[in-house]
Each structure stands twice: as C-alpha cells, then as structure tokens.
Amino acid sequence: MPSPPTFKxxxxxxxxxxxxxxARDAYSKTDSAFVDWKAGRSIDPAERWAAWHGIVSEAVSRGVEVRRARIVSMPVSEYIRFEHSVTEGLNIAAGERVRWLPRREASDLLIPGNDYWLFDSRLVYLNHFDGEGEPTEPEITEDSEMAKLCESAFESVWQRATPHAEFDVY
Incomplete structure (x- = not known):
C-alpha cells in the first residue's frame, strides 16, 4: 500500500x-513560536516558517488560489491574537488570502466538525487534534460528497468573513 501524500x-x-x-480557538500551545510570542520575543514569520512560505508561494506562482478562513470566538483567545499577529508576515506574504469570522456570525452555517484543507474541490485533508489542540493523525479522502460539503461550508464562511486587514482582534 503506498503511503499517503505529504502536505508538500x-x-x-x-x-x-x-x-x-x-474553527478552533487554540492549537498547539507548546509551539515554540507561540511560546516566544507570549514571552514578548520578536518573531520573524518569513524566517520561522520559511518552508510553509515556500510551499504556498510556489503554488500561488503557478496560479493556485490559496484562501484561509478562520472562525473565532469573541473576544478572541490569546492563541488567536498570536495567529492574527503573524498572519500578515506568514500567510499573506506567501500569497494566501485570509478572512476571519466571529463564531456568533456562523451559528446558522453547517460546517464539518474538523478543520480541513480542500484541494481543487476534490481532495479533503482533515486535520484532527486532541483535546489540548495538539495535532493527531490527519485523514485524506477523495469522497465527492465530503468534498462538496467542505466546499459549500468554506464558501458560506468566506462570504461572511472579514478580510484580515479589516479584522481587529483587540
């Protein structure tokens, strides 16, 4: 049996x-970048996440549209403030478009129970986390119904969400 494809x-x-x-309010709280940010140390997203930047910017340079939507509780958690602070230098600098949606504005939307990536409207990469926000084994599926659900959910969130430059976490 072949091994599943890597994220790259x-x-x-x-x-x-x-x-x-x-759609989580916190992820790995032991992540060294988060720990450094909490301690007030300067973080250079381009340096810290150079591999991610390379993966995304290469795809964008080929014409792939990369978008990220975040559903967050308000007021936001400390972890979301951290994410917001590095988004410009990390995600947007690599070519991603990022939007934010307060959780209260998503109450009537049907969304999957897990974070996910959807590639070319056909392949779903489901992110799984334990109760502390630490990543566990992801799941990959090409189930067409799951892909349609994820695409519909993403687009409904995207339409309501606020572009990163206009979203205030404070």
Missing part, C-alpha cells in the same frame, strides 16, 4: 484552489 505533495499537485477552514 498535495500543494505541489494542486492545480486551481487550496482552501483551509479553521
């Missing part, structure tokens, strides 16, 4: 779109 391979093989829906 998923981006490399993507031709048109890569969209990511995030």
């Amino acid at each position: 391979e998923l981006f490399r093989d993507c031709q048109r779109t890569a969209v990511h829906l995030e």
